Amino acid sequence: MTDTNAQLKAQIDEFVDRVWPEVLDDIESLVSHKSVEDLSQAAEGAPWGPGPREALDEALCIANVCGLEAHDCEGYLGFADVPGASSKQIATIAHVDVVPEGTGWHTDPYQMVRRDGWLLGRGVTDDKGPAVLSLYAGRFFAEQVEVTGEPLPYTLRVILGANEETNMGDVEYYLAHYPEPDFLFTPDAEFPVCCGEKGLYGATVRSATIAGEAPGARIVRIEGGTATNAIPSLAEAVVRAGASELPAADGIEVVEAGEGLARVTAHGIGGHASMPEGTRNAIGMLCSYLLKAGVCSDAERAFLELEGTIHASTDGTSLGIDATDDVFEPLTCIGGTIRTTGDGRIEQTLDARYPKSTTAEAISERLGALAAAHGCEFEAGRAVVPFYVSPDSPEIQTLVRCYNEYTGKDTKPFTIGGGTYARHFRNAASFGPEELDLPTPEWVGQIHGPDEGASEEQLKLSLKIYIYAIAELMKLDL
Structure with missing residues (x-):
């Protein structure tokens, strides 16, 4: 590892430790919104119903506080930018809508609970927790630009979807009105890197x-x-x-x-x-x-x-x-x-x-x-149809390398059965934050199930990996 990378990682550690209480507060705020699609209540500016609209407003508010330039796309979705020297974009995309809470919960699904190093609540893993991480990754670079006065090589765009769990009409709207990012990852799957979806x-x-x-x-x-x-x-x-x-x-x-x-x-x-x-x-x-x-x-x-x-x-x-x-x-x-x-x-x-x-x-x-x-x-x-990007591409290899550096592992890209936003883009991947082999207490549930939970330490590590990966992606010739 070069001295420059060691210095960057030290800056990332300091940043994550400093902002972590705010990260948790923002995840809690986002979880409190029952952002389940309700087309019977759809209205102008709220095409997916009032719940997704409220959660999107919350996320855009977090983006503004983080120092990003936030934009509401008529309620279909939103995005927030750290402008770069080039109009080319490196982007992330996460979603603030959730599946219905269902039955069998031992806690209030829309009130985040902290217990023994875990967060419980609908969306803490899929995908409100990761959405907040992506916004704070943006905040890191916004602060760096403010301190150094030097813009990023490429624009960093944090896209916030609101209709992922049903028909992904939000991303269809986005692609009809905005250009595709030059590379994008979504924090809505498992580590290390998913380059294909069934x-x-x-x-x-x-x-x-x-x-x-x-x-x-x-x-x-x-x-x-x-x-x-x-x-x-x-x-x-x-x-x-x-x-x-x-x-x-x-x-x-x-x-x-x-x-x-x-x-x-x-x-x-x-x-x-x-x-x-x-x-x-x-x-x-x-x-x-x-x-x-x-x-x-x-x-x-x-x-x-x-x-x-x-x-x-x-x-x-x-x-x-x-x-x-x-x-x-x-x-x-x-x-x-x-x-x-x-x-x-x-x-x-x-x-x-x-x-x-x-x-x-x-x-x-x-x-x-x-x-x-x-x-x-x-x-x-x-x-x-299935989606697949070559695992040998520079972008995919960069993500794998960054993950392996932080974890000490020797992993390779893989494919999944889940459907994420990545399949809608030509050059994209899903990138954590879940670890399938992470020891999990019996009282912690899976995504889409009761007692959905996320490891606080895993989320914290994921934020560091995301910041580092974005910094390394900025070095590529897109």
Whole structure:
């Protein structure tokens, strides 16, 4: 390491220690906003609803306090700049919207809690905590420019999205109105560096019409999951049966729900759709229980059998859509939400993350045939092709080197199943702040699940890495 780099790292250490109390305060302020998309409340200047608008206002306020030039892009998203000597841009992009809180929390999801070196609250990891880190990385360079009077080689832009968790309409708006950064990273994944993302696929299957009062119908209502891209930890059904008649089962709770009715609740282990390992899908548990207990009509049985096939695997093998290749990990496929609709149907959403060895069309063909075989309807949803940037590019190698310098590790770029903003840009990557091998207390939950948590020390280290990486990126010939 050169003397110059050692001096820079010492400056970074001093800065992070100095501002850390403010960082925590700002994460807490951002977490306090329930920034879940609500299109029913959309308005001019708040296209994603009032929650995302409030969180975006909070983030832009933090940007101003940090000494950045903040801009509101009609509520779709915002950005904040440290102007450079060149109009070329190195950028970061994080988001301030979150998935719904769901159930199973032991703390208030919108009140950040500090416990034994961990932060708990919806968004502390995905992605409000990292959004604040990106703003404070900008603050470091704004302070440096003020002290030295020398502009950065390139403009540093901190982009703040507000619609990442649903349709990413915010970044579509941005790219329609502003030029692409010359390189961008998003702090919305795992370290070291993700240079590729699987394709994103969504679909819905619907049962044959089952009116609640039809002869023989047993399922009055069924509901589970809060987001299509999350594995649900809770699902329940109200059925025509006496609670005392139904068998006991692991993870299943049965109580009376009125005369001749029982409420059956499945308690699973939630998580992100792209990382199903270690989860237990409550919808699959519930449907399996109802099927085995015989709490269904013939028409309902056909749908429950399809549910059994959907939830029998998380790699698509039970559905016949499994796939892998030399770049990505194997395909994943999960059921995200289930609902009884107004016309008496049961509706199940599917979320798949697929490698480049298959296509959305091939997945749709197989799932459509499977649904038809069970007398069900099938509707294909989103289909986004895989994203990949060469791990040998100077920008990717710079990020890897900076991470390895700070951690003493010898890591290489990798690919993921999650979908981040990076896939919308030609030259981009996702860059931390999560560490998959970080020891985690049992009371700390995953992103998209209850008790979402982040290690305070990990966030602190990540801020140092981000500042150092931006400084090194500024040395490249873009």
